[in-house]
Amino acid sequence: MVVHIVLWIVDSGCSKHMTGDQSLLKNFIEKFIGTVRFGNDNFAAITGYGDYIQGNITICHVYYVEGLGHNLFSVGQFCDGDLEVAFRSKNCYVRNLEGDDLLTGGRESDLYTISISNMAASSPVCLMSKATSTKSWLWHRRLSHLNFGTINDLTRLELVDGLPKFKYGKDHLCSACERGKRKKASHLLKLVPSDYSKLELLHMDLCGLMRVASINGKKYILVIVDDYS
Incomplete structure (x- = not known):
């Protein structure tokens, strides 16, 4: 049996998760988003995005970049999703706010890499990027002022078609919800x-x-x- 090992480089200078292999992505949406600039000053198009799924682990919203020769995990996108990325001399870790290690990787020369195929999660793990404040409140209103915890459950369990896979959060109180829940x-x-x-x-x-x-x-x-x- 041949095991195909997919390595992801943990890159602090990469703005979004991205790959040059479209076959790795599930739920792929073909859409031109923009371009990225390589270190040699060449540009490549971002022609869509999808989910990288390996066992019980799902990495949401990974860009497909034509001509990209590596798979890149963005430190910034992990941090935007309320996750912590920690580096040690020989290892790196992606953790949640409770301190649980969701992803672990090792150091190869000067690069930190993660191979999700070598990891086994006891329960489903879905790493989603954080939605903007405008998008979060838009879906809060569209779903009849549903609380954000339930909205995130709908996203994580894929219970609503068309609901973008982001982590939704509130940065202030909803005035309509506040008036509706006021006690008399x-x-x-x-x-x-x-x-x-x-x-x-x-x-x-x-x-x-x-x-x-x-x-x-x-x-x-x-x-x-x-x-x-």
């Missing part, structure tokens, strides 16, 4: 009932016109509460 003082119990039969006293509330219609095309909400029942 409870009403005192009535000692004397104000009605004696059903439909005698109704409380009604009409909400609308909504900017976006419901699935059935409705733009108003009418709520009726019977005081007696």
Whole structure:
């Protein structure tokens, strides 16, 4: 049996994870993103991105660069995803905020390399880059002001088609969520009932016109509460 070993160089000067081998990427999206400049002053096109999956470990959002002769892990992209990259004399580590080692590599001459095929994770590990603040709040609103922990679970478990694979976080409070979760003082119990039969006293509330219609095309909400029942 022939084992194909894929080495990734941990590069502090690389802005994004990138590879020159498109066959390594799953869920590939073909899209021209821009160009990168090599050390010899030559330029190459970034023609898409995908996920590098090896066993239980997934590295999300890896660029495909035509003509790139190496596979590069970006220290900056790891750090943007709230991960820590540590270097020692003979080893390097990618850790989460709790200090758990997610990826480990060794030093070959002057280069630190990681071979994920030699690693085994006891549980699925998904290393995602961090979304911008604008993108995070955009998906927070699109998903009906869903909390960011659940949004990240949807992304990690791939439960929503079309949701970009980023790590979403909040940098301030959502004013709409804050108003919606504000507590109100409870009403005192009535000692004397104000009605004696059903439909005698109704409380009604009409909400609308909504900017976006419901699935059935409705733009108003009418709520009726019977005081007696």
